[in-house]
Structure formats: structure tokens, C-alpha cells
Amino acid sequence: MRDLLVALRERGIQPTAQRLAVAQFVLEAKSHPTADEVWEKVRKRSPTLSRATVYNTLNLFVEKGLLRTQLVREGALVFDPYVARHHHFIDDETGEIYDVPWEAVKVSGEKSLRGYEVRDYQVVMRGKRRAP
């Protein structure tokens, strides 16, 4: 609660009720919701919240580095509160997206690619989730 306020202020985001509600949901979401999913969820607590505000807010958060978007779901962007580098695993059956820690997978050779100057990369894996 208090830390959310601080987190927004730290990034120069004026903390309004709507933004706090969105932040509360999306920053501690372990899932990777789309904007519409955020809207539907947060609307239950704040019924006056408009779709436009959710989109505006999410875009603002991305701009300010609080979230990043991922292009791993068809048809929609998903928002990820895990802004540090990491990889993704997508469950074939459910479409669920999981974060994979950066150190869990190693990539090599990307620095010596002729013709490309790689600034950033990620591994996108697909398969079946199984009990750990």
C-alpha cells in the first residue's frame, strides 16, 4: 500500500486512486495479464474505472519503467511487472506464461553475430508445465 505510493512517486507518477488500484493489481500479479484482464479484475473493486484509464495507466507505467510489455500472447500485449531481464516459458495447453530467471538459461554466440548488434534478447520457450 504505502510502498505502492512510494513506487509511483519515485517514478514521477502522480498517484491517483485509479492508478493505485491498477498498480496494486498489476505489480503483484504473478500472471501476465492483458490490459483488458486488468480492467476486468480491477473494475470489481473500483467499478467506475474506465477502460481508457486502464490503458492510459498501463502505458504510463511502461513509459516510466514500472512494467514492461511482452509479445508472447496472440492478439494482445501482456504486462509484466518483472522488469529485470528474464526469459519466458509458455504452456502449450493453457497459454499460461511463466517467468524464467535469467540465470536458468544461457545463451551464447549472440555477441559474435555478424551484421547484428544485439542490445537485448530473451529466450521464449514453449512446452508443458510439470510438477517441479
Add this chain to the structure above:
Amino acid sequence: MRDLLVALRERGIQPTAQRLAVAQFVLEAKSHPTADEVWEKVRKRSPTLSRATVYNTLNLFVEKGLLRTQLVREGALVFDPYVARHHHFIDDETGEIYDVPWEAVKVSGEKSLRGYEVRDYQVVMRGKRRAP
């Protein structure tokens, strides 16, 4: 031309004029066009071609393994005639998508990820293209 016909037949796709036109464009495209881009390009040669037919055709081609889709562009799927495993590089400035051969980049550790059974993966890189 002849080989296109064969390629379609081999995969059980009835080769119509529209499908051949789409196949001709998309199978030898070095770019990664969206469905709408395919429509616009192919329409110049076959002006009667409808949007729905292009979408139907592309989906059919994907289903039959002639193309694969890639989720690397915002707002739209792109179609890739390179169906073998490979990686992607996306130019930050232009948004252009380049294919990176499978052997150019090596990934390790994905087999020993606890909790995930990785069936497939790819590395998506972003950065600046430079003269090779």
C-alpha cells in the same frame, strides 16, 4: 511456378489461382509480412482477391506446415516461410525482422529447467542492424 503447384499438392492443398498467387508471394518473401501486407501486395497482380481469402489461405498454409507464424511484431502476426527452427533479430529502428540461423546462437540449460518440459524455443534478439 511448377514447384509451387507441387509444394501445395504435396501438402494436400488444392491449388487454386488465389492460393498460388499468395504462395508465390509469401513463400519467397524474404520479409516477414503480415496478412494485410500480403493482401496489399498480391492484390496488385490479382485485383479480385479478397481479404478473407488471404486470411483463409494463410491460415491454411500454417495448418499444413508451409508457413509458421511469429509473434514478433506488435498488433499483427507475421508469416514466415522459414519453417525450420531458427531465431529472430528485430531491428530497433525499423522494426524489420531478420532470421538468424539456428546454429548461430546456442542455448543451454533449457533441458534442466525444473518444472518445465521444453518442447521448442527460440531466441528473440533486438538491437541495431549493421553492415555485415
Add this chain to the structure above:
DNA sequence: GTTCGTGCAAACGGTTTGCAACAAT
């Protein structure tokens, strides 16, 4: 009293669907 944020509806862009006309077997 301006500036900034919100809400609503309309617009938009990519894609799918329903359906009637039309081949092709």
C-alpha cells in the same frame, strides 16, 4: 484558472465469421 486525470463513446486496425454465389469433382 490552468493543468492533469478520468470516463464515455466513437474510431481504428487486424482478424474472423456468416452467408450467398460459384467452381470443381
Add this chain to the structure above:
DNA sequence: ATTGTTGCAAACCGTTTGCACGAAC
């Protein structure tokens, strides 16, 4: 005659935009 293919328009879904109202410095 049945089946598969096409074209058109409408519908759909995710997202953005225009604009008027309202809140906050």
C-alpha cells in the same frame, strides 16, 4: 449433388483517440 473455395459485409476484439467533465495544484 455434394463438397470445397471465394468474395463481400458485418462482426469482433484489443487498443487508441477526441472531447467534455472534474479534481488538484
